[in-house]
Amino acid sequence: MKNKIDVRGISQQQALNQLEKALEDQSIKTVEILSSEQDSTSTLINYLSNKGVAVEEVLQTPEGQTIIANISRKQIMTQKSYVVGNDTLGQGNEVIGQKLMNAFFNVSSDYEQVPASIFFVNTGAKLCVEQADTVDALRKLQEKGTDIIVCGTCLDFFEIKDKLAVGRIGTMHDLIAIYHGQEQVISL
Incomplete structure (x- = not known):
């Protein structure tokens, strides 16, 4: 299952809370995170890395960045x-x-x-x-x-x-x- 999270316009802590909740869902295999601020994007990438989630790519969009990460729970x-x-x-x-x-x-x-x-x-x-x-x-x-x-x-x-x-x-x-x-x- 794929999950999209939009963290544009919210605090970094709120963004981390949303991401943490998504990672708890065992059915999610891929997550797309929409972010508008580079600081938030960097914080989210570090959080994913610390959780052992592989970030596949970060796309630049007119609205900001989209982080695409695959969650391999067995890995x-x-x-x-x-x-x-x-x-x-x-x-x-x-x-x-x-x-x-x-x-x-x-x-x-x-x-x-x-x-x-x-x-x-x-x-x-x-x-x-x-x-x-x-x-x-x-x-x-x-x-x-x-x-x-x-x-x-x-x-x-x-x-x-x-x-x-x-x-x-x-x-x-x-x-x-x-x-x-x-x-x-x-x-x-």
Whole structure:
């Protein structure tokens, strides 16, 4: 079933409330959101992303923007997120740890179900930059609806912010929101 939501001329909170109500309807597979303000459009896209809903496209119209999003309820593990604090998996040898981390994300990206979000912190941020072996797998996870978030402070510390290749820059607020909003947070 397809659902149209018109949020033109209402507050962002009212728009989010309408969208939340639509997402609760299990029969809705696609949602079209009519928005007239760029700020509202950006807020709604971020909300959809945080809920694991894939935004297919944003169309420009004379009245504003139309967001088209597909809701694949089986695809997103809505109550599960990962926090990645290292660029290796396991303790011990760094070379095998990097190979294992790369394999973990490559295999994860092949699964139909994906986590709601992955927050990369400390040396884990290095997994999201140009030339990292994990970038393609992380892009695939992002395309399936996973919100990829990379610690901005960490990118600055390692002087790699300009090399970010996948995900969005996040803050401690994003990390705390994951811990408060998810039933299960897995640390890697």
